[in-house]
Amino acid sequence: MSVLIADDEELTRTGLRALLSAQPDVDVVGEAADGAEVLPLVMRLRPDVVLMDVRMPQVDGIEATRRVRAELSDPPKVVVITTFENDEYVYDALQAGASGFVLKRAPARQIAHAIRLVATSDSVLFPEVVRRLATSRPVRREAARRLAALTQRETDILRRMAKGLTNQEISAELIVSLETVKTHVGNVLAKLGAHNRTQAVILAYEAGLVGPGVSGL
Structure with a gap:
């Protein structure tokens, strides 16, 4: 490469x-x-x-x-x-x-x-220190508003993206096809106005969807 x-x-x-x-x-x-x-x-x-x-x-x-x-x-x-x-x-x-x-x-x-x-791969490289940087900031209402547009399945996908899982790993974990995961990821990015997975994951942390002490996975 x-x-x-x-x-x-x-x-x-x-x-x-x-x-x-x-x-x-x-x-x-x-x-x-x-x-x-x-x-x-x-x-x-x-x-x-x-x-x-x-x-x-x-x-x-x-x-x-x-x-x-x-x-x-x-x-x-x-x-x-x-x-x-x-x-x-x-x-x-x-x-x-x-x-x-x-x-x-x-x-x-x-x-x-x-x-x-x-x-x-389609994973993001997010060491723990970056998670702390994101979650140390107040929850942003704008980020939360964007995430409210997601379906429950799309929210589940975003949580796993935030864990650093690839599409293949998400597919195996949720027992759905890879193409289905790719479609959901595309929908997540479009609804959030994110250019890539990294920006979507940042929004997930800023909205309080994921982070220390947050359950759901």
Whole structure:
């Protein structure tokens, strides 16, 4: 799978390239030194995944993620890479459409696993810290209003999406066909006005549908 690295620190980019290039199934196709460079490079190189730093001086990773998702009909997956696990910027990047995040200090195999997960499946990569960031905020009425439009089955599907289950895993757990799950997921995204699974899951946490102490699964 092809990867574009976006980070303003040359040493970090060099280190990530070396680590990822050692993986037999990862091909680093390019590097961006700022978020402003990401969209042009994505359009030219068409990577499967962008490994995106959030804090960059001119255009940060949040805005770069928004641009990629807004300009391309089939955008690459975005994995945010950051120094601090409680970085509020991470939450904002996830709201913008990133599929998950990893820490810069994580082992190479963990970073590679994150890239494989978002590139080859329909799961989202939501470590527990992101769940805490989402659930530490007050329940948003707008999020709750959007979720009220879902049927009970669609709500059940969204809960399992929030657990990080793939469509295949949801199909097995609910004992329904994969095509049925895909249809429900599409309906969930449409009703919530979410561009991808990540944004739908964020709304589920903000509405209080899932989170610490919430039952229903």
